[in-house]
Amino acid sequence: MASLIQKDRLWWHITVLVPYLWLLLFFLLPFGIILKISLAEPILAQPPFSPTFDDTGTLSITADNFAFLFSDKLYALTYLKSVIMAAAATICCLLLGFPIAYGIARSQPRTRSLLLLLIVLPFWISFLLRVYAWMGLLGNYGVINNFLMWLGITEQPMQILYTDFAIFLGLTYSYLPFMILPLYATLERMDLDLVDAAMDLGASRTTAFWDITWPLARAGVIAGCMLVFIPAMGEYVIPFLLGGPDALLIGRVLFDEFYVNRDWPLASAVAIMLLLLLVVPIVILQKNQARDAEQAT
Amino acid sequence: MNSTRNPCFIRIRGVSKLFGDFVAVDNVDLDIAQGELFSILGGSGCGKTTLLRILAGFEKPTTGRVEIDGVDVTDIPAYDRPVNMMFQSYAIFPHMSVEKNIAYGLRKDKVARAEIAKWVDEVIELVQLGDFRKRNPEQLSGGQRQRVALARALIKRPKVLLLDEPLAALDKKLREHTQFELMNIQHELGITFVVVTHDQEEAMTLSTRIAVMDKGRLLQVGEPKEIYEYPETRFVADFIGTINTFDGQVSAVDEQHIHVDCETAGGDLLAFNEHELKPGDKVCIAVRPEKIFISREPPENNEDIRVKGTVDDLGYLGNLSLYRVRLESGKVILVSQQNRQRSAKRSIEWEEQIWVSWRPRSSIVLVN
Numbered sequence: 001m002a003s004l005i006q007k008d009r010l011w012w013h014i015t016v017l018v019p020y021l022w023l024l025l026f027f028l029l030p031f032g033i034i035l036k037i038s039l040a041e042p043i044l045a046q047p048p049f050s051p052t053f054d055d056t057g058t059l060s061i062t063a064d065n066f067a068f069l070f071s072d073k074l075y076a077l078t079y080l081k082s083v084i085m086a087a088a089a090t091i092c093c094l095l096l097g098f099p100i101a102y103g104i105a106r107s108q109p110r111t112r113s114l115l116l117l118l119i120v121l122p123f124w125i126s127f128l129l130r131v132y133a134w135m136g137l138l139g140n141y142g143v144i145n146n147f148l149m150w151l152g153i154t155e156q157p158m159q160i161l162y163t164d165f166a167i168f169l170g171l172t173y174s175y176l177p178f179m180i181l182p183l184y185a186t187l188e189r190m191d192l193d194l195v196d197a198a199m200d201l202g203a204s205r206t207t208a209f210w211d212i213t214w215p216l217a218r219a220g221v222i223a224g225c226m227l228v229f230i231p232a233m234g235e236y237v238i239p240f241l242l243g244g245p246d247a248l249l250i251g252r253v254l255f256d257e258f259y260v261n262r263d264w265p266l267a268s269a270v271a272i273m274l275l276l277l278l279v280v281p282i283v284i285l286q287k288n289q290a291r292d293a294e295q296a297t
Numbered sequence: 298m299n300s301t302r303n304p305c306f307i308r309i310r311g312v313s314k315l316f317g318d319f320v321a322v323d324n325v326d327l328d329i330a331q332g333e334l335f336s337i338l339g340g341s342g343c344g345k346t347t348l349l350r351i352l353a354g355f356e357k358p359t360t361g362r363v364e365i366d367g368v369d370v371t372d373i374p375a376y377d378r379p380v381n382m383m384f385q386s387y388a389i390f391p392h393m394s395v396e397k398n399i400a401y402g403l404r405k406d407k408v409a410r411a412e413i414a415k416w417v418d419e420v421i422e423l424v425q426l427g428d429f430r431k432r433n434p435e436q437l438s439g440g441q442r443q444r445v446a447l448a449r450a451l452i453k454r455p456k457v458l459l460l461d462e463p464l465a466a467l468d469k470k471l472r473e474h475t476q477f478e479l480m481n482i483q484h485e486l487g488i489t490f491v492v493v494t495h496d497q498e499e500a501m502t503l504s505t506r507i508a509v510m511d512k513g514r515l516l517q518v519g520e521p522k523e524i525y526e527y528p529e530t531r532f533v534a535d536f537i538g539t540i541n542t543f544d545g546q547v548s549a550v551d552e553q554h555i556h557v558d559c560e561t562a563g564g565d566l567l568a569f570n571e572h573e574l575k576p577g578d579k580v581c582i583a584v585r586p587e588k589i590f591i592s593r594e595p596p597e598n599n600e601d602i603r604v605k606g607t608v609d610d611l612g613y614l615g616n617l618s619l620y621r622v623r624l625e626s627g628k629v630i631l632v633s634q635q636n637r638q639r640s641a642k643r644s645i646e647w648e649e650q651i652w653v654s655w656r657p658r659s660s661i662v663l664v665n
């Protein structure tokens with residue numbers, strides 16, 4: 001009996017250790033390296049940044065890269081534009097994803113698995129290929145423009161490809177499944193009697209939705225929004241392929257600094273700022289939630 | 298008081314409900330009087346919940362009408378009906394405290410705050426939840442959750458309270474206790490209760506009247522005693538309590554009685570002719586175990602039905618003794634006897650040759 005409990009505890013330690021180890025290896029360690037690079041100076045060498053400790057062994061770091069980020073308005077605007085783009089895509093994914101997830105969760109069990117399969121089916125095709133397909137759809141002589149011209153709605157092709165709208169479309173399309181799946185998971189678990197009970201007690205269908213369904217789906221909404229917003233924020237491929245040459249989003253800037261300008265320290269500083277921009281609001285949100293939960297009890 | 302009560306407070310007429318081509322509720326006609334504690338009794342999947350949901354307004358009947366207190370509510374949505382429901386799952390809102398759950402109905406009706414507080418206090422008192430009013434639902438036991446569900450449904454003082462298997466999730470001891478509490482609350486408030494249950498004992502103790510349901514149809518409606526003593530079909534006879542049945546054919550009819558030739562009883566069984574039967578009609582004679590007497594000597598009363606048998610098995614239950622008696626035909630019947638004499642010795646033993654007998658009045662005639 002005692003050994004059984006000990007074994008249990010051992011397992012408990014191991015299972016708790018795994019995520020920590022994972023975080024250490026794949027988050028904290030790379031983060032440390034990036035942080036170190038962001039505090040260095042660019043040099044023409046291999047690797048292209050100055051060492052943290054110089055020949056005499058004294059610490060040689062600089063905040064120049066960060067200072068530069070703050071001094072050039074371009075970076076602030078790029079961050080802002082990325083946030084707006086990602087937020088727009090997230091909101092659109094939520095508006096589209098909620099009814100879809102709701103519909104799937106409330107469908108017959110047999111059709112349900114079919115519908116879920118349809119949601120994840122696009123993952124079987126390469127992401128890059130799907131974005132290329134959008135280029136074919138949105139181009140000046142692409143499917144959409146040809147169709148509009150055939151209908152006679154426009155005479156000249158409309159510029160859709162290489163605009164911010166194309167980026168928005170691409171982001172929404174690509175990340176919609178990441179919104180639907182967590183929403184589906186929470187909605188599917190919800191007891192249907194709860195909504196009936198609310199209506200029985202005098203709530204209309206709409207009131208019952210806002211009183212019961214929405215608050216109980218909150219965990220799914222938050223998870224879905226994070227799963228869309230965070231990767232959309234740093235997205236590189238979609239703005240690169242669907243956006244115009246002036247579509248400066250943060251992922252694009254990051255890429256250019258690394259590969260075009262070979263300014264690794266500045267690129268690292270951009271990455272660190274992006275991370276802070278994402279992590280700080282999430283930490284605040286979680287703190288608030290924890291406090292709310294404490295107050296509720 | 299009885300004379301002023303509306304006997305058709307709830308009037309269900311020709312109500313059917315189809316899911317696809319599956320008939321869940323089949324042409325139900327039913328009247329429920331004001332202030333009744335009415336039970337709908339039936340096995341799992343027979344359509345009880347569906348019928349209750351039709352009354353609550355969650356399901357629209359495929360055909361038929363429902364009237365409550367003289368108003369046709371068939372097309373009125375759930376939130377506008379003077380009816381509240383207690384769900385089998387209790388359906389307690391997990392993100393609201395006990396108090397908020399209970400107040401929900403009044404808040405939706407835009408009742409003033411002070412008023413709500415007063416009503417909440419009152420109903421919490423009624424179901425004895427005082428110590429738990431600030432708790433979250435996940436901190437409650439099954440019995441407490443049941444009370445929250447009841448309080449939440451009662452607070453709007455509905456004309457009709459619908460209860461879907463209100464006691465099924467409780468353990469046996471709590472169930473018996475809660476049963477009487479429910480009856481008291483119903484009596485105190487005078488609200489019409491419609492209770493759905495699959496537990497025949499529960500239905501018998503709780504209800505003023507019972508409707509027995511099978512495969513979407515109402516088989517019989519009546520007071521518990523009527524249903525028990527005068528079942529009209531074999532299903533009802535079997536479903537409520539235990540019963541012994543003998544299939545046979547009417548062999549003779551006299552002024553009062555019919556004689557039914559039953560192979561399994563090894564001869565004619567006597568019963569009152571309540572159905573105007575003719576010789577040749579196929580019937581089934583049914584007898585409750587407690588209506589049968591068991592004796593070593595042949596019974597003296599010539600009127601009684603008498604059959605010989607041997608004791609196959611017996612069980613002593615304290616207040617009762619149960620016997621399984623094998624008749625000469627090989628059929629095994631169940632007999633129960635009150636243990637009237639205080640004695641440590643059994644009067645009748647295993648494998649003993651005995652007589653079983655019962656009054657013709659105790660024979661239930663089931664015509665299929």
Ligand SMILES: Nc1ncnc2c1ncn2[C@@H]1O[C@H](COP(=O)(O)OP(=O)(O)O)[C@@H](O)[C@H]1O
Pocket residue numbers: 316321339340341342343344345346347348
């Ligand atoms: N929404 C529905 N869709 C399809 N079939 C249903 C639905 N609701 C109930 N049924 C079917 O109707 C029958 C009766 O169900 P129900 O009224 O819940 O039975 P009970 O409460 O007596 O156990 C069951 O066979 C059930 O499968």
Ligand SMILES: [Mg+2]
Pocket residue numbers: 345346385461
């Ligand atoms: Mg049911």
